[in-house]
Every structure is written in C-alpha cells, then in structure tokens.
Amino acid sequence: MQQRPRRNRKSAAIRSLVRETSLQVDHLIYPFFLVDSKNHKEEVSSLPGNYRWSIDMLLKELEECQKLGLKHFMLFPKIKEEHKDATGSFSYNENNYYLQAAKKIKQEFPDVNLISDVALDPYSIHGHDGIVDNGVILNDETVDVLVDMSIAQAEAGFDMIGPSDMMDGRVGAIRQGLDENGFSNTSILAYTAKYASAFYGPFRDALDSAPVDDPNIPKDKKTYQMDPANKSEALIEAEQDELEGADILMVKPALHYLDVIQTLKKNTNLPISAYHVSGECAMLIAACQKGWLDYETAMPETLLSIRRAGTDAIITYFAKDYAKMVADGKL
Numbered sequence: 001m002q003q004r005p006r007r008n009r010k011s012a013a014i015r016s017l018v019r020e021t022s023l024q025v026d027h028l029i030y031p032f033f034l035v036d037s038k039n040h041k042e043e044v045s046s047l048p049g050n051y052r053w054s055i056d057m058l059l060k061e062l063e064e065c066q067k068l069g070l071k072h073f074m075l076f077p078k079i080k081e082e083h084k085d086a087t088g089s090f091s092y093n094e095n096n097y098y099l100q101a102a103k104k105i106k107q108e109f110p111d112v113n114l115i116s117d118v119a120l121d122p123y124s125i126h127g128h129d130g131i132v133d134n135g136v137i138l139n140d141e142t143v144d145v146l147v148d149m150s151i152a153q154a155e156a157g158f159d160m161i162g163p164s165d166m167m168d169g170r171v172g173a174i175r176q177g178l179d180e181n182g183f184s185n186t187s188i189l190a191y192t193a194k195y196a197s198a199f200y201g202p203f204r205d206a207l208d209s210a211p212v213d214d215p216n217i218p219k220d221k222k223t224y225q226m227d228p229a230n231k232s233e234a235l236i237e238a239e240q241d242e243l244e245g246a247d248i249l250m251v252k253p254a255l256h257y258l259d260v261i262q263t264l265k266k267n268t269n270l271p272i273s274a275y276h277v278s279g280e281c282a283m284l285i286a287a288c289q290k291g292w293l294d295y296e297t298a299m300p301e302t303l304l305s306i307r308r309a310g311t312d313a314i315i316t317y318f319a320k321d322y323a324k325m326v327a328d329g330k331l
C-alpha cells in the first residue's frame, strides 16, 4: 500500500498538524433577545439556555461573555403590542428602548462589535418584515422605513447594521442613507441568501414576531425570503448586495444550506457569515436533553461543519458554550 491515510491520524499531535479547519471564538457572533423591562431574564422555552433579557441583566451577561473572549453580539428586540403599528414606526423612535440599550452597551463596552437587526417584523402588527397592503408586501415603501431604522441604529452606536428583511435594493438604500447622515463608517452585514425556512420557530416564539393569523395577511414569508430549492438565486442576491455596498454577506439558515455557503464563498471576495438559526440549535439541544446525542462533541462538530463549508463568521446560540469549552481547555 503506497497510501495509508491513517498515518496522518495516528496521534493527537499529528492530527493537529494536518487539521484543515479551525474555529476560534473570534469567529462567533452571539445573538440576544432583548425586552423592555428591568431585572428580567426569562428562558425561551423552545430554545433552552437562551433568554429574553432586560438591558440591566444583559450588561452583566455581556461582561461575562467578554471574559470568555466573545466580542461580537447581535441584538433582537421584543416590542410591546402598544408600540406596534402598520409601518413599524417605533423602530426609529428615539424612545425605543432597543436604541437606548445599544447606546448603553457601547458606552459601557466601546470595544465590542454590536450588530443590529433591521426588519419590520418585531415592530409590525402583522409580523411581516415589510409593510402589508391588501395581502401584498410592499417593497419600496418598506425600504424607506428600513433606511430610517438603520440611521437611528447607527446613531445609537451599532457597529454593524443587519438587514434581515430581504426587500430588493435595501442594502444600497441603507448604504446611501447612512453615508448621507455621517455614518459612512457603519458597516452593513447583509442577510444575502435568507431562505423561507421552517427553522425560525423558536426565534419567533422569543420575540412574539410570527405573522399573525388573518385571512388578509400572508401566512408565510415566501414572497420575499428565498425558496429553499434555489441556489443560483443566492448568487444573484450576492451580486446585488456586493454592488450595493454590503461589507459581509450572510447565508441563513446555515446547516441546511452548507452548499450555498460554499458556492457564495467561491464567488465573492467579501467575507461570508452564516446564521445557525434557532431551530437548528433547538434540534440539537433537544436530542442532547433526551440523551440521544452528546452536547460537548456534537455542538463543536456542528459549528466546525459550518466553518468548513466556507464561513468566516458564524452567528450561533452556542457561542457562549463554545467559548466556555475553549476556556476550559476542552477544545
């Protein structure tokens, strides 16, 4: 036998020498759900280990996370019913607790990379990412709101703006709006290939942001989020986002779309991120709770697969657990 591939696997030292992919805590972005409250930390039942936080509690958590080396954080707001309307106008209202929370975080921790969410769904009475008119999601009218929301978020101090809405042309419009308002340094992390996926359930529970049950409101997001069957279309989205000024592209979900990640990585020089979404994490947590899988081996293997497919950055609810394992010398 000329080739015995097992020779490169014969010891931990040699395996470490020839390991092709590494995943560092630097690559991880940790998402948080924020509520307008005080002294509040409430577990999301469909995503164990993840919570709805009030800002006072979250500041302490962020401190702990930073001790573990985490520095990229994404914030998603749960908005009170009384602040929801048809056009999501509370999103750029200066009394929006989400914007105030971002200010506090950046005051206390100027070095963290804080990433926003831009979309109408938390703020809208229908739960759609855009304005709904006679059952149709209006594109250009929505983009105007997204631009106002983005400028307000940049003003609040977010380092990166994260449009998760999938309206056409929004990256370019947001870029222009930011530049014209003195925020040419604020980055755009574009949700480039975001699919109409079944795996967002726990996230919508956490924020109470699912489309409402109403015959005049579309039940799903298929007229703006992508068809899970499509890959070439992801390249069209990527080309657009790149031309429109995105700084980082994203594929979402991650695990079920590793081929899309790989394709995008091959076709752009921009960094690629992937959102390891709530349902993907919840599946693994549930299997581990049942004793069917081992969390400390299955979780890092999962994250590694997303990295191996070609991502630079991974948004995952497992970020802190991974960082803890690294800190404990287990990885």
Ligand code: PBG
Pocket (backbone or CB within 6 Å): 117, 118, 119, 120, 121, 129, 164, 165, 199, 200, 201, 202, 203, 204, 221, 276, 277, 278, 279
């Ligand atoms: C909505 C948004 C969603 C997620 C992030 N932003 C849900 C949706 O599109 O309905 C899902 C993230 C997750 O499941 O972890 N703008």
